[in-house]
Amino acid sequence: MPKTSRRLTVHALTLREVEVVRVVDLTSGMRRITLGGAQLHAFTSPNGHPQPAFDSLGFDDDIRLVFPYPGQTEPVLPVQKEKGVDLPRHPRPLSRAYTVRSWDAETGELVVDVVKHGIGVGATWAYRAQPGDRIHFYGPSASRSLPQDADWLLVAGDDTAIPAIARLLDELPEDVRAQVFIEVAQDAHRLELRTLPGVEVTWLVRGAEAGTAPRLVDAVKHSDWWAGRPFAWVAGEHTAVRDLRRHLVEDRGVPKEDIEFSGYWRRGDVVALDTDAAVPDPEKSATPFERLHDLTELIAPIAIRTAVELGIPDLISRGVTDMGDLAVSTDTDARALGKLLRYLHTLDVVTETEPGRYRLAPVGEVLTNEFMIDALHPAGVRGREMLGIHGLTGSIRTGRPAYASVAGQTFAEVRAEQGYEDRYLERLAKFQPALTEPIAKSDLLTGVEHLVIHSGGAGAQAREFVTAHPNLRVTICALPAQADWLRRDLPDTIPEHTQRARVGVVEQSVFEPSPEADAVFISRVLKALPDADAAHALRRAAEHLTPDGRVLLVEETFDTDDLDEHDGEADLLALTVHGSGLRTEAELDAVIADAGLTCAQTHTVGWGTTVCELVLTRPSIVPPSVE
Numbered sequence: 197m198p199k200t201s202r203r204l205t206v207h208a209l210t211l212r213e214v215e216v217v218r219v220v221d222l223t224s225g226m227r228r229i230t231l232g233g234a235q236l237h238a239f240t241s242p243n244g245h246p247q248p249a250f251d252s253l254g255f256d257d258d259i260r261l262v263f264p265y266p267g268q269t270e271p272v273l274p275v276q277k278e279k280g281v282d283l284p285r286h287p288r289p290l291s292r293a294y295t296v297r298s299w300d301a302e303t304g305e306l307v308v309d310v311v312k313h314g315i316g317v318g319a320t321w322a323y324r325a326q327p328g329d330r331i332h333f334y335g336p337s338a339s340r341s342l343p344q345d346a347d348w349l350l351v352a353g354d355d356t357a358i359p360a361i362a363r364l365l366d367e368l369p370e371d372v373r374a375q376v377f378i379e380v381a382q383d384a385h386r387l388e389l390r391t392l393p394g395v396e397v398t399w400l401v402r403g404a405e406a407g408t409a410p411r412l413v414d415a416v417k418h419s420d421w422w423a424g425r426p427f428a429w430v431a432g433e434h435t436a437v438r439d440l441r442r443h444l445v446e447d448r449g450v451p452k453e454d455i456e457f458s459g460y461w462r463r464g465d466v467v468a469l470d471t472d473a474a475v476p477d478p479e480k481s482a483t484p485f486e487r488l489h490d491l492t493e494l495i496a497p498i499a500i501r502t503a504v505e506l507g508i509p510d511l512i513s514r515g516v517t518d519m520g521d522l523a524v525s526t527d528t529d530a531r532a533l534g535k536l537l538r539y540l541h542t543l544d545v546v547t548e549t550e551p552g553r554y555r556l557a558p559v560g561e562v563l564t565n566e567f568m569i570d571a572l573h574p575a576g577v578r579g580r581e582m583l584g585i586h587g588l589t590g591s592i593r594t595g596r597p598a599y600a601s602v603a604g605q606t607f608a609e610v611r612a613e614q615g616y617e618d619r620y621l622e623r624l625a626k627f628q629p630a631l632t633e634p635i636a637k638s639d640l641l642t643g644v645e646h647l648v649i650h651s652g653g654a655g656a657q658a659r660e661f662v663t664a665h666p667n668l669r670v671t672i673c674a675l676p677a678q679a680d681w682l683r684r685d686l687p688d689t690i691p692e693h694t695q696r697a698r699v700g701v702v703e704q705s706v707f708e709p710s711p712e713a714d715a716v717f718i719s720r721v722l723k724a725l726p727d728a729d730a731a732h733a734l735r736r737a738a739e740h741l742t743p744d745g746r747v748l749l750v751e752e753t754f755d756t757d758d759l760d761e762h763d764g765e766a767d768l769l770a771l772t773v774h775g776s777g778l779r780t781e782a783e784l785d786a787v788i789a790d791a792g793l794t795c796a797q798t799h800t801v802g803w804g805t806t807v808c809e810l811v812l813t814r815p816s817i818v819p820p821s822v823e
């Protein structure tokens with residue numbers, strides 16, 4: 197069986213400027229606009245490229261009408277080339293697709309029928325079109341012949357498909373057999389179509405908002421299914437077309453190659469311009485397709501990371517601007533590097549100042565910032581942690597960390613590498629003063645004699661605490677790799693001898709009983725622990741508290757009242773890296789309760805950091821042997 201039953205003819209695209217010749221309403225729901233003008237014949241484009249006469253061979257050929265952006269008088273136009281057109285990117289031409297309802301080479305008239313559906317750039321143009329108005333269009337890009345090799349045709353579509361269906365019926369041979377289903381908004385929107393003895397046309401009245409009623413699918417489902425091999429042509433609202441195709445493939449067993457389906461439009465929200473309620477605001481009315489495209493764009497993030505990994509922005513900023521020199525300095529293939537630079541130029545990360553020479557664009561300059569490099573370089577502290585997200589599918593399947601499946605080692609093993617841990621702690625230390633200074637200056641530590649700290653930023657925190665509280669003694673609990681860095685770090689970070697003497701470091705994990713103290717400070721540790729481990733860690737922290745002692749807990753939570761994509765990102769990353777996540781307040785409360793603790797009071801300090809004062813809820817905590 198042939199893969200498709202319609203032969204394809206490809207046309208190089210020509211941009212033409214035409215004039216509205218006539219405007220007629222076929223029904224109250226459909227406006228016919230006839231276009232004419234010299235550029236429908238062979239002509240030479242304004243930039244000097246000879247172009248052929250307009251032609252349209254297929255019943256469902258479409259052209260793209262190009263409109264000015266709202267508030268502008270001239271449209272952004274495609275650029276005519278000798279063969280075909282180039283579409284500028286920023287901004288793109290604002291265009292809409294319409295079927296060539298008819299083309300008469302003798303009169304030079306081209307007809308489009310436009311659905312009067314409401315707010316829309318195209319619909320509004322049709323409402324307001326007057327004879328003499330000028331408009332550009334390009335296309336059709338291809339034409340397909342009438343379906344071949346089928347015993348009968350199944351044709352289904354909504355109002356937007358009527359021009360194609362009407363033209364199909366005009367062009368079909370007398371002996372063809374077809375079932376045609378057309379959905380319109382109202383009975384009055386039916387149109388006179390050519391009748392053929394073997395063709396049954398069923399009009400369906402929607403009686404609901406366009407794109408919301410399953411009329412087409414239902415009608416086809418309940419139709420008499422004729423014997424023999426059908427060829428199906430389906431067009432209209434995207435989801436209706438999808439559902440109809442599913443029905444044909446899954447319930448009727450029609451081979452996919454015998455179904456031609458096109459989503460002609462998508463139901464979606466539209467934000468109208470403040471100045472003209474009949475025109476959508478293109479800035480705010482991105483289609484779901486455009487939004488999805490932006491969300492799933494993958495090449496740019498990877499190409500930028502590759503440039504950072506190779507050190508390209510850094511080299512350019514140091515004056516290595518020639519492509520050949522960059523290839524030598526980065527030990528890369530000059531041709532391949534040229535491709536990367538060319539692409540980065542299109543992203544406005546670099547600019548090619550003369551052939552083969554580059555400078556950094558403002559975005560590229562940011563890539564020389566050490567903090568950014570650390571986040572984007574796969575060996576950077578943040579970059580290496582971020583690798584975990586590639587294991588998301590595995591983590592979602594199992595609920596467990598998938599870091600090892602991506603990186604070949606667990607993240608705990610990465611942290612155990614002294615070099616990595618040193619850089620990790622250095623990075624954390626930078627953020628600590630802003631977090632800790634307000635806690636140190638609050639009355640949270642008033643009267644505390646011995647404070648135990650569990651935190652990646654413990655060194656910097658200890659400095660703030662002992663500086664603010666002259667009688668405070670601090671014990672930092674840290675794993676061996678952390679303890680080593682902290683010991684090296686502390687003498688520098690705590691300048692006064694007396695303060696240094698008040699800070700000690702013991703090698704132990706958060707899962708071992710904390711030394712006796714009247715306060716234990718735990719900062720952003722639980723996020724990396726699954727619930728049971730987090731509760732266990734809290735229990736251990738509270739195990740040797742003095743009778744009035746407290747656990748001071750700082751932990752980010754997922755704000756469910758104000759959903760934020762960054763919270764979502766941190767949550768998923770923690771899942772893939774640690775098997776844990778960012779907890780909601782209720783989830784954190786459950787962990788605290790499981791540890792036998794209660795949040796007696798919360799304090800908001802500094803830039804909005806919440807510190808929970810946890811106290812024991814039971815007279816004694818569960819002895820370790822029972823757990």
Ligand SMILES: Cc1cc2nc3c(=O)[nH]c(=O)nc-3n(C[C@H](O)[C@H](O)[C@H](O)COP(=O)(O)OP(=O)(O)OC[C@H]3O[C@@H](n4cnc5c(N)ncnc54)[C@H](O)[C@@H]3O)c2cc1C
Nearest residue numbers: 293294295310311313316317318319406460461462463464
């Ligand atoms: C190959 C092809 C051929 C097409 N042929 C024709 C044709 O001959 N005649 C024709 O009228 N259309 C045709 N369409 C459909 C047309 O391109 C879309 O309806 C287009 O969205 C209209 O643009 P607009 O600027 O009026 O509305 P948009 O700015 O695109 O959309 C604005 C809002 O209107 C909604 N909307 C868009 N179209 C409709 C509709 N038909 N009914 C209800 N709500 C709608 C959108 O969901 C959105 O919320 C064709 C589409 C394709 C892909």
